[in-house]
Amino acid sequence: MPPLPTYTQQPWIETYSEIIDVRSPSEFAEDHLPGAINLPVLDDAERAEVGTIYEQVNPFNARKIGAALVAKNISQHLVQHFADKEKNYHPLVYCWRGGQRSNSMASVLSQIGWRVTLLAGGYKTYRAYVRQQLEDLPKKFTYQVMCGLTGSGKTYILRQMCKRGAQVLDLESLANHRGSLLGEEWQGKASPQPSQKYFESLLLQQLQSFNLEQPVWVESESLKIGSIYLPQSLWEKMKQASCVEIQLPITARVEFLLQTYSHLVNYPDILKAKLEKLKFRYGWQKLNEWYQWIDAGKWELFIEDILQFHYDPTYRKSIQRHFSNVERVLSIPDLCDRSVDQLLDYVCSNTYTIA
Incomplete structure (x- = not known):
């Protein structure tokens, strides 16, 4: 007799052949269990159709109609x-609340003879787990904060530290944003940020990989990084942390920013549209004046001026307010x-190492 599906409320303590999210593609895109694949039993249009009926x-x-x-x-x-799964295949299956969609898939797979586990409560169980973990886990670490004015290469330096084996929480990578007015990531076109929920899933996965x-x-x-908010527990711990400040000559900062934000040099109209958001502050x-320098290709002049006029004063106020515990100031000539x-x-x- 084929095995019946079993249930779990703690899927993170066991290993599965695959984690299958049977929700619609839009539900999956908003957030999902790390490593899950999307095999929807109803796509977005079908789900809307059944709901309307x-x-x-x-x-x-x-x-x-839904059953068909x-x-x-x-x-x-x-x-x-x-079709190519072996007899020992053991998937975890889930939907929104552990209801009809996941049970439909699990029943068929179980009838074939595979050992299937259902996530009791579905995605909502997982989401509650993420919220609880992000309330508690960030408090257990000791943090070192790297500070420095815009263009000091903080992200670049931290990523080099990661290659040396340091534990680096790259929030800009997880949020897919560089954390400023012009910080939207660009890969041939604007690269969207993850949803708030998926960012939190990625953040938890990263924190759980670290050594306490x-x-x-x-x-x-x-x-806030772009449209993404940090968990309050992490933010509070970051503000309490000791800081290392990187100092770099402004000419080196300008050179680094020209390389890092080359996409805005190639798309000046997009750059000017973003700068228009500063009209209420500077007129x-x-x-x-900035537009004229951009149109004339005077990029070094524009970058140096916007650093001194906008970014540096804004950053200094933020550092004084949130990251005033600077224990070391390290100066380098360039990057x-x-x-x-x-x-x-x-x-x-x-x-x-923490004792």
């Missing part, structure tokens, strides 16, 4: 995805490999 006609008709669509989609998954006995390095971010006279390596030799040799 349920509300406007009657639940019985909706269930009939679910059967069709599971059949396609059996042919396209499950080693410090965690993090950049002096704001509470049209200053914006027109060439030799300068960064010398900096890292010093920083890494002075990073201590």
Whole structure:
């Protein structure tokens, strides 16, 4: 007799052949269990159709139509995805609340003979776990914050530290944003940020990979990175942390920013549209001055001026308010490999294991 599906409320304590999210693609895109694949039993249009019939006609008709669509989609998954799975295949299956969608998939897979585990309570169980973990786990680490004016290469230096084995929490990478007005990531076109929920899933996954006995390095971010908010527990711990400030000559900062934000040089109209958001603070006279330098290709002049006029004063106020515990100030002439390596030799040799 085929095995019946079993249930778990703690899927993170066991290993599965695959984690299968049977929700619609839009639900999956908003957030999902780390490592999960999306095999929807109803796509977005089908789910909307069934929901409309349920509300406007009657639940019985909706269930009939829904069952036909679910059967069709599971059949396609059996042919396209499950055909080569071995007898010892053991998936975890979940939907929104652990209801009909995941049970439909699990019943079919169990009838074939596979050992299937269902997530009791579905995605909502996982989401409650993430919220609780992000309330508690960030408090257990000791943090080292890297500060420095815009263009000081903080993110670049931290990523080089990571290559040396330091524990680095790269919040800008997780949020897919550089944390400023012009910080939107660019890969041929604007690269969207993850949803708040998926960011939190990624953040928890990163924190759970860290050693509690080693410090965690993090950049002096704001509470909000683009459209993403940091968990309050992490933000409070960051503000209490000791800081290392990187100082770099402004000419070196300008050179580094020209390389880092080359996409805005290539798309000046997008740059000017973003700068227009500063009109209420500085007025049209200053914006027109920046626009003239952009149109004339005077990039060094524009970057140096916007640093001194906007970014540096804003950053200094933020640092004084949130990251005033600066224990070390480290000056380097530029961000060439030799300068960064010398900096890292010093920083890494002075990073201590937590007793």
